[in-house]
Amino acid sequence: MAGKSSSIAPTTYSPSPTLKVKKKQQQQQQPIFKDVDWVRPDGRSFQHCRPAFLRTGAVNSASGSAYAEFGNTKVIVSVFGPRESKKAMMFSDIGRLNCNVSYTTFASSIRGQGSEHKEFSSMLHKALEGAVMLESFPKTTVDVFALVLESGGSDLPVVISCASLALADAGIMMFDLVTSVSVSCLGTNLVIDPITEEESYQDGSLMITSMPSRNEVTQLTLSGDWSTPKIHEAMQLCLDACLKLGEIMRSCLREATSAPHE
Amino acid sequence: MVGLSVGEKHFIQGGIAQDLRSDGRKRLTYRPISVETGVLAQANGSARVKLGGTDVIASVKAELGRPNHLYPDKGKVSIYVDCSPTAAPMFEGRGGEELSAELSAALQRCLLGGRSGAGAGINLSALIVVEGKMCWDLYIDGLVVSSDGNLLDALGAAIKAALSNTGIPKVNVAVGASADEEPEVDISDEEFLQFDTSGVPVIVTLTKVGRHYIADATLEEESQMSSALSVSVDRHGHICGMMKRGGAGLDPSVILDMISVSKHVSDQLIAKLDSEISAAEVDEAES
Numbered sequence: 001m002a003g004k005s006s007s008i009a010p011t012t013y014s015p016s017p018t019l020k021v022k023k024k025q026q027q028q029q030q031p032i033f034k035d036v037d038w039v040r041p042d043g044r045s046f047q048h049c050r051p052a053f054l055r056t057g058a059v060n061s062a063s064g065s066a067y068a069e070f071g072n073t074k075v076i077v078s079v080f081g082p083r084e085s086k087k088a089m090m091f092s093d094i095g096r097l098n099c100n101v102s103y104t105t106f107a108s109s110i111r112g113q114g115s116e117h118k119e120f121s122s123m124l125h126k127a128l129e130g131a132v133m134l135e136s137f138p139k140t141t142v143d144v145f146a147l148v149l150e151s152g153g154s155d156l157p158v159v160i161s162c163a164s165l166a167l168a169d170a171g172i173m174m175f176d177l178v179t180s181v182s183v184s185c186l187g188t189n190l191v192i193d194p195i196t197e198e199e200s201y202q203d204g205s206l207m208i209t210s211m212p213s214r215n216e217v218t219q220l221t222l223s224g225d226w227s228t229p230k231i232h233e234a235m236q237l238c239l240d241a242c243l244k245l246g247e248i249m250r251s252c253l254r255e256a257t258s259a260p261h262e
Numbered sequence: 263m264v265g266l267s268v269g270e271k272h273f274i275q276g277g278i279a280q281d282l283r284s285d286g287r288k289r290l291t292y293r294p295i296s297v298e299t300g301v302l303a304q305a306n307g308s309a310r311v312k313l314g315g316t317d318v319i320a321s322v323k324a325e326l327g328r329p330n331h332l333y334p335d336k337g338k339v340s341i342y343v344d345c346s347p348t349a350a351p352m353f354e355g356r357g358g359e360e361l362s363a364e365l366s367a368a369l370q371r372c373l374l375g376g377r378s379g380a381g382a383g384i385n386l387s388a389l390i391v392v393e394g395k396m397c398w399d400l401y402i403d404g405l406v407v408s409s410d411g412n413l414l415d416a417l418g419a420a421i422k423a424a425l426s427n428t429g430i431p432k433v434n435v436a437v438g439a440s441a442d443e444e445p446e447v448d449i450s451d452e453e454f455l456q457f458d459t460s461g462v463p464v465i466v467t468l469t470k471v472g473r474h475y476i477a478d479a480t481l482e483e484e485s486q487m488s489s490a491l492s493v494s495v496d497r498h499g500h501i502c503g504m505m506k507r508g509g510a511g512l513d514p515s516v517i518l519d520m521i522s523v524s525k526h527v528s529d530q531l532i533a534k535l536d537s538e539i540s541a542a543e544v545d546e547a548e549s
Contacts, residue, residue, distance in 0.1 A: 119367040130509040216511030222504035223371045
């Protein structure tokens with residue numbers, strides 16, 4: 001996490017021009033993830049997140065929007081509403097949250113592969129519904145549309161964090177910002193914020209979505225074989241990273257409001 | 263959803279707080295489970311599990327297919343759940359789709375382990391026929407016949423029972439085929455290989471109502487939940503999958519506590535389920 005926490009203001013991050021060369025190298029390398037002293041493909045240490053670049057106001061026509069870039073994972077989320085719920089829907093004295101996550105056809109290396117993430121929309125909804133004050137906009141619907149421009153691993157956590165930033169940008173009342181981080185278990189190692197290559201070889205994964213200032217977990221999924229001490233360790237790692245990501249997101253919002261309007 | 267009066271809601275919540283629920287159970291007691299195996303003649307294995315008013319059927323079908331090129335030494339398993347509108351009117355049309363997708367995703371996460379196959383309850387390497395060329399594809403389908411809460415645990419139990427009921431036909435591969443040719447196989451219709459289900463986990467869902475959490479919630483109790491945690495635990499006490507449901511957030515320490523409680527509950531559930539499955543198999547053999 002050192003890279004994220006060292007600077008308080010979000011550092012603008014420029015995609016490295018050597019990206020294409022790097023990709024070729026990665027494909028040639030035989031992954032030896034199970035060794036004790038392997039180096040992660042992008043040179044990070046195990047407990048080091050990718051550099052994060054966050055910006056609000058990516059889409060003009062939306063009530064609020066945000067763009068997030070974590071390494072190669074690039075996500076754009078726009079929020080529309082609150083607007084009147086569809087006539088067919090029953091009366092509800094609390095607001096509705098409508099979430100949709102979609103992938104561009106060019107998001108992954110194989111075209112159209114992104115369509116296998118159907119459950120992401122409902123997972124995004126579950127991650128956000130506990131944080132949004134739905135009673136503050138009765139009878140209306142807020143739409144959250146997320147688009148994964150490029151899938152580079154840990155897509156859902158990036159989508160969730162970016163969506164909460166977009167909600168905040170739209171002025172939707174929330175108890176707290178929602179941050180999300182995932183950890184992969186590779187052999188005996190726990191690696192935080194995994195990239196696609198690491199995810200495809202993982203033995204297990206844990207994703208935690210939390211509201212850092214309230215110390216509450218809104219969503220959690222775990223797969224693979226885990227012992228209890230390992231879960232403790234991974235949860236602590238995630239929650240710590242969530243806390244730091246929350247600070248970065250907050251400073252991004254602060255910067256957006258203090259910047260003069262063009 | 264469930265229509266409850268204010269009085270009924272208080273009754274349910276108060277009962278849970280006092281460790282005496284509406285149907286007389288304690289907080290961590292399951293409803294009586296009954297298991298019936300071999301209910302579908304067309305499937306390779308099937309089971310019907312009744313958990314109080316919840317009634318589900320699971321079927322396992324095996325077909326020969328090609329293994330994924332990324333994992334040439336592993337078979338494939340897919341799990342789907344169908345919520346029939348016969349169970350509840352809200353499952354009609356697209357109403358059941360969301361719940362079906364949620365249950366399918368949860369079961370896949372619990373039973374199939376990580377991406378590399380580690381921690382999978384089903385031994386995928388046992389499904390291989392010819393490495394890189396031919397493997398068994400297992401299609402596991404769940405059907406919700408009647409819904410009275412705790413569908414996930416019931417479906418998990420039904421799949422476990424159906425898998426232990428599954429016989430996979432023995433395949434004889436013709437020797438002498440060259441490396442790039444499609445292997446010739448002969449599927450035996452008399453000899454079957456029994457499936458090893460000792461590693462298949464059970465799913466325990468703890469539902470948080472008020473400040474307490476309960477196991478095996480009924481539909482009425484589920485309507486009062488703030489959040490729920492489903493944990494899948496195998497025989498050795500290892501956690502194979504976990505997911506949270508419900509909107510409200512949970513404190514991390516509560517989650518860790520719920521994990522240890524669910525491990526304890528899973529011991530009893532596994533023992534109960536094992537005896538029910540073996541009793542059902544004896545019944546099936548006799549009839």
